[in-house]
Amino acid sequence: MxxxxxxxxxxxxxxxxxxxxxxxxxxxxxxxxxxxxxxxxxxxxxxxxxxxxxxxxxxxxxxxxxxxxxxxxxxxxxxxxxxxxxxxxxxxxxxxxxxxxxxxxxxxxxxxxxxxxxxxxxxxxxxxxxxxxxxxxxxxxxxxxxxxxxxxxxxxxxxxxxxxxxxxxxxxxxxxxxxxxxxxxxxxxxxxxxxxAGADSMRITLHGVGGHGSQPHRTIDPAVMAAHVVVRLQTIVSRELNPADISVLTVGSLQAGHTENIIADSAEIGIDIRSVKPETRQKLLASMGRIVNAECEASGATVPPVFKMTRHLPxxxxxxxxxxxxxxxxxxxxxxxxxxxxxxxxxxxxxxxxxxxxxxxxxxxxxxxxxxxxxxxxxxxxxxxxxxxxxxxxxxxxxxxxxxxxxxxxxxxxxxxxxx
Ligand SMILES: [Zn+2]
Ligand SMILES: [Zn+2]
CATH class of the missing domain: 3.40.630.10 (Zn peptidases)
Incomplete structure (x- = not known):
């Protein structure tokens, strides 16, 4: 042949x-x-x-x-x-x-x-x-x-x-x-x-209270809340997961407000995670939930964050x-x-x-x-x-x-x- x-x-x-x-x-x-x-x-x-x-x-x-x-x-x-x-x-x-x-x-x-x-x-x-x-x-x-x-x-x-x-x-x-x-x-x-690897994407809406840019004490600023969330999320892969396991967490989008002198009502974060083992994926998702909820609470948010899964690839x-x-x-x-x-x-x-x-x-x-x-x-x-x-x-x-x-x-x- x-x-x-x-x-x-x-x-x-x-x-x-x-x-x-x-x-x-x-x-x-x-x-x-x-x-x-x-x-x-x-x-x-x-x-x-x-x-x-x-x-x-x-x-x-x-x-x-x-x-x-x-x-x-x-x-x-x-x-x-x-x-x-x-x-x-x-x-x-x-x-x-x-x-x-x-x-x-x-x-x-x-x-x-x-x-x-x-x-x-x-x-x-x-x-x-x-x-x-x-x-x-x-x-x-x-x-x-x-x-x-x-x-x-x-x-x-x-x-x-x-x-x-x-x-x-x-x-x-x-x-x-x-x-x-x-x-x-x-x-x-x-x-x-x-x-x-497998991938999951999600959008998280952080609810604050908007107001005049000159009077932040009358608001719950979602931009500051989002900034803390983004920084803290970086510690999941670097501090919580086994370095031998493949994992990635990327904040691919971050949006709050449209102009300089208005504090927005809400912020939206787009996140993408990658993992090989199912248990790593579970840990990533659980840690994200814990951190986002805790940062919102730390900021005094009265409305809890909303998580929306937008994509899952096995x-x-x-x-x-x-x-x-x-x-x-x-x-x-x-x-x-x-x-x-x-x-x-x-x-x-x-x-x-x-x-x-x-x-x-x-x-x-x-x-x-x-x-x-x-x-x-x-x-x-x-x-x-x-x-x-x-x-x-x-x-x-x-x-x-x-x-x-x-x-x-x-x-x-x-x-x-x-x-x-
Ligand atoms: Zn592609
Ligand atoms: Zn491709």
């Missing part, structure tokens, strides 16, 4: 076509839950392959292509589609100039600052390659394009919209996904067990057996560019819901998007963290070899499980 590398080389895709598609996605990003045009473009490209049964508008703008190719396993490959409210500063000729009104009615700049444009392009190209290699595998291929990953809601929305029931998408035996990261282009990293847990199988294939194909045991990252994903909601295993890997010369120069200085990473305005994956690596990884992974 031909090796997977030989198979892929026997049916190369037109990289020029996919570089054009990538630039189109990059220049035309859409915010979470608003990915209408993106989904249309994906569906259009998939339908040109004349092989997939395509279903659109699942859980919002989610879409799925199903290719039944005889007996065998069902393999799901997933890409996410949303951009971020970031003003692009890459200076690339195909940089985004897009603004959009978000779901809250605010005009935002939009950028594919997390590389989901690369994910989609690689998956469409991998779909083409797997169609062309149809004679070499049998089973059912599901290519799934998910909305609203950045809000952590898209995968669950597709499941809740009865992706596997009403929409008739076969439940996968194995679900596979990938994310482009600020790693050396051409490199691929995997890990058995938890590869990505840990991304790579099935041990799948990871072992996949590691073997990736080692064969990528050689020394493949790392089978990368560190767990505090970046989170909702991909695993597509599998775990059905009691099925999944595997997720990271691959590099940073131009090799830049990476090597920074690595020499021990300064790779200076390279703009995901979610920054200057995140700019090198199109190649990033794209080829992403296409190869998807195809190698799918063929591995089809031919198992």
């Amino acid at each position: 031909a090796s997977l590398t030989e198979l892929l080389q026997s049916a190369p895709v037109d990289t020029q076509k996919y570089e054009t598609l990538y630039k189109h996605f990059h220049a035309n990003p859409e915010l979470s839950n608003l990915e209408a045009e993106t989904a249309k473009t994906v569906a259009d490209h998939l339908s040109r392959l004349n092989a997939f049964e395509i279903t659109t508008n699942i859980g919002g703008h989610g879409l799925v292509g199903v290719l039944k190719n005889g007996d065998g396993k069902t393999i799901l490959l997933r890409a996410d589609m949303d951009g971020l409210p970031v003003l692009e500063a890459t200076g690339l000729p195909y940089a985004s100039k897009v603004t959009m009104v978000d779901v809250e009615g605010v005009v935002r700049p939009v950028m594919h600052a997390c590389g989901h444009d690369m994910h989609m392009t690689c998956l469409v190209a991998a779909a083409e390659l797997l169609v062309r290699l149809k004679g070499e595998w049998s089973g059912t291929l599901v290519v799934l394009f998910q909305p609203a990953e950045e809000r952590g809601t898209g995968a669950q929305a597709m499941v809740d919209d009865e992706l596997y029931e009403k929409h008739g998408v076969p439940v996968p035996d194995f679900a596979l996904g990938q994310h482009v990261m600020a790693m050396r282009a051409g490199s691929v990293g995997l890990k058995a067990g938890t590869i990505m 840990n991304t847990f790579n099935d041990e057996a799948m990871t072992k199988t996949l590691s073997k294939s990736f080692t064969e194909h990528f050689g020394g560019s493949f790392d089978p045991n990368i560190p767990t990252t505090t970046i989170a994903e909702d991909f695993s819901i597509l599998a775990t909601s059905q009691g099925r295993p999944c595997a997720f890997w990271h691959w590099g998007g940073i131009e090799e010369g830049l990476w090597d120069a920074k690595a020499k200085e021990g300064a790779t963290e200076d390279i703009p990473a995901n979610h920054t305005s200057r995140f700019a994956p090198a199109i190649q070899p990033t794209m080829q690596t992403g296409i190869d990884a998807l195809c190698v992974a799918a063929l591995t499980f089809f031919r198992q």
Whole structure:
């Protein structure tokens, strides 16, 4: 039997076509839950392959292509589609100039600052390659394009919209996904067990009593209350949790009042936490509750704070057996560019819901998007963290070899499980 590398080389895709598609996605990003045009473009490209049964508008703008190719396993490959409210500063000729009104009615700049444009392009190209290699595998291929990953809601929305029931998408035996990261282009990293932490986000409203800026004694100042809360929250990870456990607490937004001479009635704090172990998550949440309540009481607040959970993403847990199988294939194909045991990252994903909601295993890997010369120069200085990473305005994956690596990884992974 031909090796997977030989198979892929026997049916190369037109990289020029996919570089054009990538630039189109990059220049035309859409915010979470608003990915209408993106989904249309994906569906259009998939339908040109004349092989997939395509279903659109699942859980919002989610879409799925199903290719039944005889007996065998069902393999799901997933890409996410949303951009971020970031003003692009890459200076690339195909940089985004897009603004959009978000779901809250605010005009935002939009950028594919997390590389989901690369994910989609690689998956469409991998779909083409797997169609062309149809004679070499049998089973059912599901290519799934998910909305609203950045809000952590898209995968669950597709499941809740009865992706596997009403929409008739076969439940996968194995679900596979990938994310482009600020790693050396051409490199691929995997890990058995938890590869990505879980995340929770919440908004906390602190109620004070507003008044004239000149008469603070007649108020309960929520800005001062919020300032104490923010500082005190920093002690949870640094003083209360075991340093050996991965955990993060970030105050990502802080808002009180609109002008200089008025003391506001309330303040709002937006918090994001990351954890790997469930008990660490519980401790983070409990400590946050204790501190916020106590600081409000210390300030003399008469109305208790209000907590609202806005987002939950589970840990991304790579099935041990799948990871072992996949590691073997990736080692064969990528050689020394493949790392089978990368560190767990505090970046989170909702991909695993597509599998775990059905009691099925999944595997997720990271691959590099940073131009090799830049990476090597920074690595020499021990300064790779200076390279703009995901979610920054200057995140700019090198199109190649990033794209080829992403296409190869998807195809190698799918063929591995089809031919198992
Ligand atoms: Zn992201
Ligand atoms: Zn992402």
